Amino acid sequence: MEIRDDSVSRLPDAPLDPANLPFGRSFSPNMFLMDWDEGQDWHDPRIVPYGPISMSLSAMVLHYGQEIFEGLKSYLHPDGSVHLFRPDRNAERFIRSARRLSMPEVPVDVQLEAMLALVGRDRAWVPPTPGTLYVRPAMIATQEALGVHSSNRFLYFILTGPTGPYFRTGTRALRILIARDWVRAAPGGTGAAKTGGNYAGSLLAGNVARQHGCDQVLWLDAVERRHIEELGATNVMFVLDGVLTTPPTSGTILEGVTRESLRILAREMGMPFVERPIHIEEIIQGLQAGDCTEIFGCGTAAVVSAVGELVDVNRGEEHVYRVDDGHEGPVAKKLREALMAIQHGTAPDTHGWMVKV
Numbered sequence: 377m378e379i380r381d382d383s384v385s386r387l388p389d390a391p392l393d394p395a396n397l398p399f400g401r402s403f404s405p406n407m408f409l410m411d412w413d414e415g416q417d418w419h420d421p422r423i424v425p426y427g428p429i430s431m432s433l434s435a436m437v438l439h440y441g442q443e444i445f446e447g448l449k450s451y452l453h454p455d456g457s458v459h460l461f462r463p464d465r466n467a468e469r470f471i472r473s474a475r476r477l478s479m480p481e482v483p484v485d486v487q488l489e490a491m492l493a494l495v496g497r498d499r500a501w502v503p504p505t506p507g508t509l510y511v512r513p514a515m516i517a518t519q520e521a522l523g524v525h526s527s528n529r530f531l532y533f534i535l536t537g538p539t540g541p542y543f544r545t546g547t548r549a550l551r552i553l554i555a556r557d558w559v560r561a562a563p564g565g566t567g568a569a570k571t572g573g574n575y576a577g578s579l580l581a582g583n584v585a586r587q588h589g590c591d592q593v594l595w596l597d598a599v600e601r602r603h604i605e606e607l608g609a610t611n612v613m614f615v616l617d618g619v620l621t622t623p624p625t626s627g628t629i630l631e632g633v634t635r636e637s638l639r640i641l642a643r644e645m646g647m648p649f650v651e652r653p654i655h656i657e658e659i660i661q662g663l664q665a666g667d668c669t670e671i672f673g674c675g676t677a678a679v680v681s682a683v684g685e686l687v688d689v690n691r692g693e694e695h696v697y698r699v700d701d702g703h704e705g706p707v708a709k710k711l712r713e714a715l716m717a718i719q720h721g722t723a724p725d726t727h728g729w730m731v732k733v
């Protein structure tokens with residue numbers, strides 16, 4: 377692919393400090409753009425200065441949400457090299473999302489070339505550990521039309537931005553509200569796709585969670601309202617009777633790259649690991665009886681984030697269930713440290729997960 381280079385050169389004014397880089401607030405100087413038109417496939421790949429683009433308010437993405445995105449990170453290793461973590465897995469998921477949202481596929485090799493070219497261009501913006509350069513590929517429907525149908529024009533773009541840790545709680549474990557009144561995804565819906573509408577529909581629950589002093593919500597299934605699915609915008613894992621347990625991805629759950637990587641690491645460490653349906657009652661009883669000793673979310677942004685308290689509001693009455701001593705447990709700690717060591721280049725990458733820029 378011949379990428380047109382209209383980029384700018386700009387270095388950070390001061391050394392990047394991960395402690396002062398809130399998630400997703402600052403962006404690197406350049407971005408990648410590429411167009412698709414019916415009959416013309418993908419064309420005009422280019423790296424241009426980061427900034428606003430001109431788009432009509434009749435663009436279909438603004439009305440019907442035909443949009444997908446991805447999220448991954450690049451890491452500065454001790455030897456000064458820069459690496460992406462498993463970008464092929466994100467590229468493959470982007471294609472699955474595109475199919476579900478009736479959008480054109482961007483071939484994996486094209487996505488990887490675009491990401492590597494852009495991160496390479498702005499490599500000076502990769503902050504030191506524990507910071508990362510967040511990479512946000514996305515695709516939007518740009519046809520100017522108000523009929524409800526698939527767009528005949530699309531824009532694929534990638535933004536990057538230096539970032540510190542996702543949760544501003546530091547090492548404090550999360551307080552999580554069980555979402556009894558809302559669902560994130562239903563069978564046959566778009567839960568397994570990374571599309572904006574899933575997140576728009578989750579914001580109200582997140583706001584109510586904050587009113588209860590919680591950081592996020594625990595999503596239950598849409599049919600029986602008892603199978604645990606996800607935790608905010610991360611996958612969720614439990615330690616139940618000493619077994620690392622997570623719900624199966626069956627169409628309503630996003631297939632997380634972190635989840636998949638932790639499963640591999642856990643098996644290598646000899647930790648018992650199962651994927652099976654988990655009922656919320658089982659967790660509440662397990663917390664009361666001491667059989668459920670850990671709960672944690674896992675995802676690119678949050679890495680591994682321990683849950684310290686589960687909050688359930690029933691007919692206006694708030695019940696709080698503490699997870700063990702309310703702090704990160706040994707399983708979460710071991711997995712978090714093992715994963716981060718590989719990502720940040722302080723442990724050998726025996727799986728071939730890191731892709732050098």
Ligand SMILES: Cc1ncc(COP(=O)(O)O)c(C=O)c1O
Pocket residue numbers: 447606608609610611630631632633634635674675676677
């Ligand atoms: C809804 C949802 N679930 C799970 C995840 C975790 O996926 P990954 O580990 O690929 O970041 C994410 C984040 O991408 C997400 O948005």
